[in-house]
Amino acid sequence: MPNLLPELEAERSQILRQFTTLGDLRTGSICAVARRCGKPTCHCAKPQDPGHDPQIRLTRKVEGKTVAESFSSPSAWRKAQSEIDEYHRLQKLSAQLIAVNEKICKHRPLESEGSPWTPEEKKRLRRSMRRSPAK
Numbered sequence: 001m002p003n004l005l006p007e008l009e010a011e012r013s014q015i016l017r018q019f020t021t022l023g024d025l026r027t028g029s030i031c032a033v034a035r036r037c038g039k040p041t042c043h044c045a046k047p048q049d050p051g052h053d054p055q056i057r058l059t060r061k062v063e064g065k066t067v068a069e070s071f072s073s074p075s076a077w078r079k080a081q082s083e084i085d086e087y088h089r090l091q092k093l094s095a096q097l098i099a100v101n102e103k104i105c106k107h108r109p110l111e112s113e114g115s116p117w118t119p120e121e122k123k124r125l126r127r128s129m130r131r132s133p134a135k
């Protein structure tokens with residue numbers, strides 16, 4: 001089997017370098033909500049009407065509740081959009097980092113093969129089993 005470790009480790013450092021390029025980021029998502037003025041005689045009161053200019057809103061979860069914010073200006077919206085894009089980049093990078101690390105763990109050879117458990121290790125193992133009960 002070819003030794004893939006150097007290649008995988010290079011890939012990992014490349015991903016880690018990209019983390020340092022992340023800028024301002026925030027969670028949330030932006031959506032456009034059709035606005036209805038509420039006047040019964042207005043065209044927007046008809047069911048098939050697209051409504052008035054859509055209102056752009058940022059929604060995000062705060063302590064389990066969804067909070068909505070609207071934007072004071074197009075530039076506030078563009079700023080938030082790029083911050084959210086940056087957050088998505090972070091998520092993608094973390095997923096890549098985890099994936100490459102899992103491959104590295106699988107390919108990393110043991111430092112030494114065949115030495116039996118020492119009494120000290122057995123004790124530690126028993127302690128850790130008590131801490132995390134089997135699911």
Ligand SMILES: [Zn+2]
Nearest residue numbers: 036037042044
């Ligand atoms: Zn209206």
